[in-house]
Amino acid sequence: MDIAAVNVLSYEDFVEVFGNVVEKCPLIPAAVWSCRPFVSVKAFEAAINEFIDALPESGKEGILRCHPDLAGRDLKSGTLTRESLEEQAVAGMDALSSSEAARMARLNEEYKKRFGFPFVICARMNEKAAILQQLSERCQNERIVERARGIEEVKKICRLRIHTLLLSDRTFKL
Numbered sequence: 001m002d003i004a005a006v007n008v009l010s011y012e013d014f015v016e017v018f019g020n021v022v023e024k025c026p027l028i029p030a031a032v033w034s035c036r037p038f039v040s041v042k043a044f045e046a047a048i049n050e051f052i053d054a055l056p057e058s059g060k061e062g063i064l065r066c067h068p069d070l071a072g073r074d075l076k077s078g079t080l081t082r083e084s085l086e087e088q089a090v091a092g093m094d095a096l097s098s099s100e101a102a103r104m105a106r107l108n109e110e111y112k113k114r115f116g117f118p119f120v121i122c123a124r125m126n127e128k129a130a131i132l133q134q135l136s137e138r139c140q141n142e143r144i145v146e147r148a149r150g151i152e153e154v155k156k157i158c159r160l161r162i163h164t165l166l167l168s169d170r171t172f173k174l
């Protein structure tokens with residue numbers, strides 16, 4: 001699917017296709033639909049980023065809170081979204097040793113307790129060891145720094161999800 005095909009989608013189809021480009025936040029593509037026509041995929045991504053940037057800080061934290069923990073409860077219970085499951089598998093989150101899993105769980109809890117939102121990182125752009133290291137380092141940051149950092153990671157995840165959808169056969173058939 002190219003940007004011309006994206007631009008002619010009804011809002012129902014648009015939200016069906018792009019509804020989870022920001023994890024569990026279909027409101028974002030639903031809002032951005034009215035910015036069409038997009039001149040390019042980059043412009044589509046920019047419209048989403050601008051919408052996110054214009055949110056109050058509480059809204060940005062809300063976006064972060066819609067993300068499942070890495071190697072967390074949803075992965076164990078099989079309730080991750082399709083996108084998140086794929087991303088976590090690429091980063092090896094479904095194949096942690098028991099000591100890695102224990103460390104991840106402990107640091108995820110420490111992070112959430114400190115900031116009030118979960119640790120978010122673009123799993124497709126990081127390997128297991130880098131994720132654990134970043135989680136440990138980012139636990140030391142200030143809350144404002146982490147909120148901004150998490151949102152930048154959300155944008156990276158979103159960009160990769162859009163690219164995957166535009167390349168996939170499923171989207172093309174719509």
Ligand SMILES: NC(=O)N[C@H]1NC(=O)NC1=O
Pocket residue numbers: 023067068069070083084087088118119120121122123124157
């Ligand atoms: N917590 C967190 O980073 N979650 C995610 N990261 C990612 O790439 N996909 C996710 O669901």
